[in-house]
Amino acid sequence: MSLPGYNFAYLDEQTKRMIRRALLKAVAIPGYQVPFASREMPLAYGWGTGGMQVTAAVIGPHDVLKVIDQGADDTTNAVSIRRFFALTAGVRTTERTAEATIIQTRHRIPETPLTAAQILVYQVPQPEPLRKLEPRETETRRMHALADYGLMHVKLYEDIARHGRITLSYDYPVLVNGRHVMAPSPIPSFDNPKMHRSPALQLFGAGREKRIYAVPPYTSVESLAFEDHPFHPWKANEACGLCGATDSYLDEVVVDDRGGRLFVCSDTDHCTTRRAAGHRGAAAGHALAGAGE
Amino acid sequence: MSDAPLLSVRELTVRFGRTLAVDRASFELWPGEVLAIVGESGSGKTSLLRAVHGDLPADGGCVQYRLDDGALVALDELPEPMRRQLARTQWGFVHQNPRDGLRMAISAGGNVGERLMAAGARHWGRIRAEATEWLRRVEIDPARIDDPPRTYSGGMQQRLQIARVLVTRPRLVLMDEPTGGLDVSVQARLLDLIRRLVSDLGLSAVIVTHDLAVARLLADRMLVMQGGRIVEAGLTDQVLDDPQHPYSQLLVSSVLQA
Numbered sequence: 001m002s003l004p005g006y007n008f009a010y011l012d013e014q015t016k017r018m019i020r021r022a023l024l025k026a027v028a029i030p031g032y033q034v035p036f037a038s039r040e041m042p043l044a045y046g047w048g049t050g051g052m053q054v055t056a057a058v059i060g061p062h063d064v065l066k067v068i069d070q071g072a073d074d075t076t077n078a079v080s081i082r083r084f085f086a087l088t089a090g091v092r093t094t095e096r097t098a099e100a101t102i103i104q105t106r107h108r109i110p111e112t113p114l115t116a117a118q119i120l121v122y123q124v125p126q127p128e129p130l131r132k133l134e135p136r137e138t139e140t141r142r143m144h145a146l147a148d149y150g151l152m153h154v155k156l157y158e159d160i161a162r163h164g165r166i167t168l169s170y171d172y173p174v175l176v177n178g179r180h181v182m183a184p185s186p187i188p189s190f191d192n193p194k195m196h197r198s199p200a201l202q203l204f205g206a207g208r209e210k211r212i213y214a215v216p217p218y219t220s221v222e223s224l225a226f227e228d229h230p231f232h233p234w235k236a237n238e239a240c241g242l243c244g245a246t247d248s249y250l251d252e253v254v255v256d257d258r259g260g261r262l263f264v265c266s267d268t269d270h271c272t273t274r275r276a277a278g279h280r281g282a283a284a285g286h287a288l289a290g291a292g293e
Numbered sequence: 294m295s296d297a298p299l300l301s302v303r304e305l306t307v308r309f310g311r312t313l314a315v316d317r318a319s320f321e322l323w324p325g326e327v328l329a330i331v332g333e334s335g336s337g338k339t340s341l342l343r344a345v346h347g348d349l350p351a352d353g354g355c356v357q358y359r360l361d362d363g364a365l366v367a368l369d370e371l372p373e374p375m376r377r378q379l380a381r382t383q384w385g386f387v388h389q390n391p392r393d394g395l396r397m398a399i400s401a402g403g404n405v406g407e408r409l410m411a412a413g414a415r416h417w418g419r420i421r422a423e424a425t426e427w428l429r430r431v432e433i434d435p436a437r438i439d440d441p442p443r444t445y446s447g448g449m450q451q452r453l454q455i456a457r458v459l460v461t462r463p464r465l466v467l468m469d470e471p472t473g474g475l476d477v478s479v480q481a482r483l484l485d486l487i488r489r490l491v492s493d494l495g496l497s498a499v500i501v502t503h504d505l506a507v508a509r510l511l512a513d514r515m516l517v518m519q520g521g522r523i524v525e526a527g528l529t530d531q532v533l534d535d536p537q538h539p540y541s542q543l544l545v546s547s548v549l550q551a
Contacts, residue, residue: 026326146374150381150411154396158403160417161439226417 009056009089015039017058018138019212025202026214032144032252033127033175038210049207051104058119058203059085059102064092071108071266073251078106097269107170109191111248114200116217122185127184127213128175149181152224160229161269169234175222176215184221190233190249193220195221237250238263240281243274253288264288297359299324299465299497300345305352307337307344314340316521317354324464327491327498329512329529330504336519338501339469345499346386346467347376352456358465381411385458389470391450394457395442401428401453403437408461427456431486448479452486459490466491466498472507484510505548509533517541 007013015037037186041049053264059065065085069078081104082093094100097112104121114120130140134166145147152173157212159166172189176182184195185204195202195215202215223231236250241262248270250263262283265271275289298321307315315337331337343349345356347368356368358379370374380504381388388394405424406414414420425435431452433445442450451471459468471487472480488511491498502508502522508515508529515532517525517540525538536542 120355146377148377148411150407153410153415154403154407157406157417157420158399161400161402161421227415228418 003088005107006088008054008061009059009085010041011053013139015053016057019053022212023054023057023214026203026212026237027201027216029180030219031174031177031180031182031213031216033211033213035210038207041207042084043080044210046125047077048104048106048123050205050209050212051106051121051207052081052084052205053207054121054203054205054212055085055102056089058121059089059091061089061091063101064094064099065148066103066269067105068103068108068110070251070266071110071247072268073093074268095269096222096273104146105248107186107188108249108266109187111265112265112273116196116199117124118200120198120200120202122187122202122204124183124185124204124211125208126171127174127183127204127206127209127211129181144236149175152181153226155171156224156226156229160226166225166229172231173224175224177219178222180223181224182213182215188234188249189223189231190235192221192231193233197221204275236263237258239281240265241281241290242286243271243279244281245271247277252277255286255288262286264286269273297324298322298325298365299359299361301357301365301498302354303357305341305344305351305356306435307340308348308352308354309331314321314520315344318518318521318523319354320516320523320526322465322497322499323496325495326514327496327500327512329508329515330501330518331503331508331515332518333503333544336518338503338518338522340521341518342467342499342501347380348386359429367524381408382461383464385461385463385466387451387454387458387466387471389473391442391454394454395450397443398441400441403446404442404453404459405460408457412461423460424456427460428453430483430490431456442521444488447484448475451475451483455487455490459494460495462494464497466496468500472504473498480542485503487511494551505533505545517544 005061020035022034025215025290026034036275041048066077067082069075085091086093097110102119106123133155134140135193154165170188171183171186172192199217201217204213225231238250239246242264245265248265251266253262253264255262300322304317304319305315314517318341332338344351347521357365358363358368402421402424405427406420409420425438428435428438433449433452442453457547461550472483500511512529515529516523519540536545
């Protein structure tokens with residue numbers, strides 16, 4: 001059931017077709033930014049309008065939707081986008097990564113490995129990886145067209161010269177399919193290796209910047225680095241306080257006003273699943289775990 | 294010098310609207326040769342240089358360049374990826390204002406390394422070693438490799454720009470008033486440096502200048518430009534000691550004797 005007076009999944013069919021055409025082109029040229037006629041959504045730019053438009057264009061009545069914001073299913077942005085599609089498309093929603101067929105995400109890739117039956121939709125604030133180095137759009141387009149990416153390494157060179165290592169820890173630039181340099185949206189560099197040869201289709205939507213790009217299944221995604229300073233995914237050197245996981249990406253949470261801190265999995269579904277299976281961390285039972293315990 | 298020119302410019306014309314900036318300029322540059330283009334402000338010397346480099350679209354004529362394998366190619370017929378490749382490996386352009394040729398927010402090492410990285414270098418240690426070596430060669434203290442160029446003096450910035458251009462060992466360097474805007478003692482040191490590097494590396498160079506002393510010091514041959522046209526060409530000493538064209542005579546006679 002969907003909302004009366006609205007088309008299925010909010011956008012009209014012409015718009016969805018336009019977005020699908022952009023998506024097809026994006027899939028055909030992995031990492032290439034396809035311009036598209038981004039629409040106004042009932043949400044402010046910067047809150048995931050690009051991701052929502054892509055989701056609306058690919059969702060069908062039998063899809064199961066999961067929305068995460070920084071890995072969490074229960075934050076405002078995730079909850080309202082999930083409700084939006086439950087309302088306008090009448091689709092089933094879930095918080096379980098394994099059950100979902102479409103996962104819209106802001107700033108994380110789920111810890112549970114994705115399958116070929118899933119689509120990951122990223123919300124992207126700035127699709128142009130070269131923007132901070134070269135402000136002119138005409139020039140960055142030319143650089144992409146000619147694969148003229150030396151400047152990207154100048155940025156990494158500076159990082160090493162200043163800090164002794166590459167300190168970039170999110171939105172870490174990648175080379176897709178050996179051709180296009182792409183901004184993976186502000187996911188932590190910890191998640192970069194998950195994009196490489198992923199069986200799931202990965203779609204990127206930037207609503208304000210009006211760009212769509214994609215990484216098709218089983219495509220090589222290589223994080224840029226130097227031969228003598230290889231890429232290192234960054235992660236806090238701790239274990240999750242609630243479930244004890246040492247292999248997941250952790251959020252640092254300030255828990256009191258005396259400097260108390262707790263590291264917890266940023267992927268709430270991953271943490272809940274592990275706790276349900278009996279894993280317990282050093283701070284198990286903490287109020288952060290929610291009402292379930 | 295070999296008998297085949299490295300660069301051959303034929304009837305090159307540049308217009309800015311109705312203004313004729315360069316009027317059918319033709320010249321050739323042989324390997325290892327330094328050519329000076331002199332003339333007053335507005336005579337079209339910088340426009341000619343920029344058109345040769347491909348920064349300004351030419352309204353007529355052509356620029357031909359001899360590749361490593363001896364083939365002569367017309368630059369406007371070359372596909373853009375190849376032209377860019379050429380511009381960042383075999384060619385170099387030294388701007389009058391170092392701010393135009395440097396990235397001011399990036400360290401000196403990054404500035405020198407940029408061309409190496411653009412050409413495909415991906416080993417940080419080797420890029421840095423090369424940058425250090427080049428800073429030494431242009432007489433900049435290698436300890437300042439991580440400082441951004443905005444903390445450098447004008448003369449140092451100009452030398453840094455030269456290091457940045459020469460690091461890929463180009464065959465042809467185009468310089469637009471490389472000593473303009475520097476005080477006299479710094480100018481002299483820079484001229485010394487350029488002269489040494491040009492002869493050590495066997496570079497071919499085209500130097501645009503309004504300073505006849507610079508031409509006398511550096512150039513084998515020179516062209517005199519007036520109103521967009523080349524009015525006189527010849528060996529430097531010959532032109533300066535025995536100018537034929539009235540404008541050249543005026544130019545030579547108007548130099549102040551210290």
